[in-house]
Amino acid sequence: MRVSSGAPNNANDDLKALIRTIPDFPKPGIMFRDITTLLLDAHGLAQSVERMAAAASGRVDLVAGIEARGFLFAAALALPLKAGVLLIRKDGKLPGATIAEDYALEYGTDRIAMHADACTPGANVLLIDDLIATGGTARAAVRLLRKAGAIVTQAQFLVDLPDLGGADALRADGIDVTSLVAFAGH
Numbered sequence: 001m002r003v004s005s006g007a008p009n010n011a012n013d014d015l016k017a018l019i020r021t022i023p024d025f026p027k028p029g030i031m032f033r034d035i036t037t038l039l040l041d042a043h044g045l046a047q048s049v050e051r052m053a054a055a056a057s058g059r060v061d062l063v064a065g066i067e068a069r070g071f072l073f074a075a076a077l078a079l080p081l082k083a084g085v086l087l088i089r090k091d092g093k094l095p096g097a098t099i100a101e102d103y104a105l106e107y108g109t110d111r112i113a114m115h116a117d118a119c120t121p122g123a124n125v126l127l128i129d130d131l132i133a134t135g136g137t138a139r140a141a142v143r144l145l146r147k148a149g150a151i152v153t154q155a156q157f158l159v160d161l162p163d164l165g166g167a168d169a170l171r172a173d174g175i176d177v178t179s180l181v182a183f184a185g186h
Helices: 010-016 042-055 069-081 136-147 166-172
Strands: 020-023 031-034 062-066 084-090 098-105 108-115 124-132 151-160 176-182
Touching: 010 042, 010 176, 042 069, 042 151, 042 176, 062 069, 062 136, 069 084, 069 124, 069 151, 084 136, 098 136, 108 136, 124 136, 124 166, 136 151, 136 166, 151 166, 166 176
Parallel strands: 062 084, 062 124, 124 151, 151 176
Antiparallel strands: 020 031, 084 108, 098 108
16 A cells, blocks of 8 residues: 555545544644544554555564654554564653664754664664654654664655655655655645
């Protein structure tokens, strides 16, 4: 179930219908795509995981989930893929030795981290998050994983906001990006 940015995919309209849109959150002009309504639907959640697992290619050693909603999908996908789960968190949230990566925000910077020993060099890692918008966090996660020696060639998202360019930015970094649904706008 590959959805390229902005391409309609009638096969996943059932999932798209389960995602609530909240206008003007967190600020005026933003159309917030709330996946909690999909998570409440057992069939919708199961179908999301099944379709994402089917879209994974090749051997996957670890599924890396970006905090926090990415953790839900990473854990669920790791089971059918027979892979482990690697947590990518905001800096300062993990105990023990970590490695980190900075990335730009609209105003300032942020930092994500992972355990220094979470990934052996050469591990095939699938990056997962619930939504891709501008791609800043996902691109930083790819850099972080690669810094640890991971082979990262694919990333999956439940939702893509193609107008914001994040999926295209990841593709420019050599990542095969898939999503189940896309919403126009931001």
